[in-house]
Amino acid sequence: MNIGILAPENTPSWGGVGAYTFNLLKNIPIEEEIHVVTINREIEDSFDKKLGDRFIIHKIVDISKNDSFFYNLRFQLAILKQFKKLYKEHGFDMIHSHSGHLPHLFSQFQRTAPMTVTVHATVKGLRNSINKYGFKESRTETLMKFFSLGIEQGEKIGFQKADLLLPISEFTLRQINLNYGYNNEKIKVMNNAVDTTLFYPHKKNTEELEPTFLFVGRLYAIKGIDIFLDALEILSKKGLKFKVLIVGRGETERVEKRLLEILPPQKFEVKGRVNYFNMPQAYSNSDTLIATPPYENFPTTT
Numbered sequence: 001m002n003i004g005i006l007a008p009e010n011t012p013s014w015g016g017v018g019a020y021t022f023n024l025l026k027n028i029p030i031e032e033e034i035h036v037v038t039i040n041r042e043i044e045d046s047f048d049k050k051l052g053d054r055f056i057i058h059k060i061v062d063i064s065k066n067d068s069f070f071y072n073l074r075f076q077l078a079i080l081k082q083f084k085k086l087y088k089e090h091g092f093d094m095i096h097s098h099s100g101h102l103p104h105l106f107s108q109f110q111r112t113a114p115m116t117v118t119v120h121a122t123v124k125g126l127r128n129s130i131n132k133y134g135f136k137e138s139r140t141e142t143l144m145k146f147f148s149l150g151i152e153q154g155e156k157i158g159f160q161k162a163d164l165l166l167p168i169s170e171f172t173l174r175q176i177n178l179n180y181g182y183n184n185e186k187i188k189v190m191n192n193a194v195d196t197t198l199f200y201p202h203k204k205n206t207e208e209l210e211p212t213f214l215f216v217g218r219l220y221a222i223k224g225i226d227i228f229l230d231a232l233e234i235l236s237k238k239g240l241k242f243k244v245l246i247v248g249r250g251e252t253e254r255v256e257k258r259l260l261e262i263l264p265p266q267k268f269e270v271k272g273r274v275n276y277f278n279m280p281q282a283y284s285n286s287d288t289l290i291a292t293p294p295y296e297n298f299p300t301t302t
Contacts, residue, residue: 001032001033001093001094002032002033002035002090002091002092002093002094003028003032003033003034003035003092003093003094003095003096004035004037004086004087004090004092004094004095004096004113005021005024005025005034005035005036005037005095005096006037006038006079006095006096006097006098006103006104007021007036007037007038007039007047007103008038008039008071008072008075008098008101008103009021009038009039009101010038010039010040010041010043010046010047010048010059011041011043011045011046011047011276012045012050012276012277013043013045013273013274013275013276014041014043014273015218016120017098017101017120018276019276020098020118020120020168020192021036021047021098022047022050022051022276023192023193023195024096025047025051025054025055026051026195030054033056033090034054034055034056035055035056035057035058035086035090035092036055036056036057036058037058037060037079037086037103038057038058038059038060038075039059039060039061039062039063039071039074039075040059040060040061040062040063041062041063041064041065041071042065043065044275045275045276045277056090058086060075060078060079060082061074061075061078063075068218068249068250072101072102072103073147075103076102076103076105076106076107077106079103079104079106079107080106080107080110083107083110083111084110087110087111087113092111092113093113093114094113094114094115094116095111095113095114095115095116096115096116096117096118097115097116097117097118097158098117098118098119098120099117099118099119099120099121099122099123099155099158099159100119100120100121100122100123100126100151100155101120102123102151102154102155102158104117104158105151105154105158106154108157108158108161114163114164115161115162115163115164116162116163116164116165116166117158117159117162117164117165117166118166118167118168118190119159119165119166119167119168119172119176120168120172121172121175121295122155122172122175122176122179122180123148123151123152123155124148124152124155124179124180125175125178125179125295126148126222126295127148127152128179128295129222129294129295130221130222155180156180156182159176159180159182160182162186163186164186164187164188165186165187165188166187166188166189166190167187167189167190168189168190168191168192169189169191170189171296172189173187173189198277198280199279199280199283200280201284202280202281202283202284203284204284204285205281205285206285208243210241210242210243211242211243211287211288212242212243212244212245212285212286212287212288213232213242213243213244213245213286213287213288213290214244214245214246214247214282214283214286214288214289214290215228215244215245215246215247215248215290215292216247216248216279216282216289216291217247217248217291217293218248218249218250219246219248219249219250219251219252219254219255219270220250220251222293222294222295223248223250223292223293224291224292224293224294225248225250225251225255225292227292227294228290228292229255229258229259229262231290231292232244232259232262232263233261233262236262236263242267243267243268244259244263244267244268244269245268245269245271245282245285245286246268246269246270246271247271247272247273247274247279247282248272248273249272249273252270252272255270256270
């Protein structure tokens, strides 16, 4: 069987979809012929560097390492342009895609092979959350709202045309029902798994006497970074002593400026993007993981 996997992220360190795709590829039966259609973003732990020659990897568009929004549209358009050729040359018997990245947004009209879509989030759910909570939006969130109405229609069509939908949690399933009224035998909840050979308690490599609070996620309002910072300010004013570790890229300068209003600089660290394979140590060095996104699908945090 020839399987075509549309992968909008080419590394487990870029986001949840990248980590999901990496672990899917790592555990898929190798007797199948797997074609990974993805982007070309220069990064130290890309799929081809970590997974070797187990798969046939097609890098169909070059993406800047700093592009956090338009890369997805460029990937969608590149698939539209090249999908027919790849489909004809390799005879895909099955296609796997994702929502809400929707790499199949345009190419879903060109395929005849069955398509399975893992649903990580719904575009409509994300937009509703931004509107509801009235956050100070980042450029990425503003762009998402601007384009979301058109993307939502593509997402709705994609749900209807898919042969199987795999929401990653019961919450995600409810979001599909709530936002699109779509619920039938083609939907099956498939929770994310945890690679316990990598994610297990490690020995602390720090000797902190005060508790360390950990935040993991992109530093945007939709991920709850402002809720996290507000909570830290309340705890600090109450006299609680603690340290803070923040992992994630995004509005780093704004976050660091706010932290300096709450804590002395030696009490916090904003590390930016951390390699996926170094994350277990970050968890082990912390005492409490604080998850504050107002819209979160609650798969398994890794």
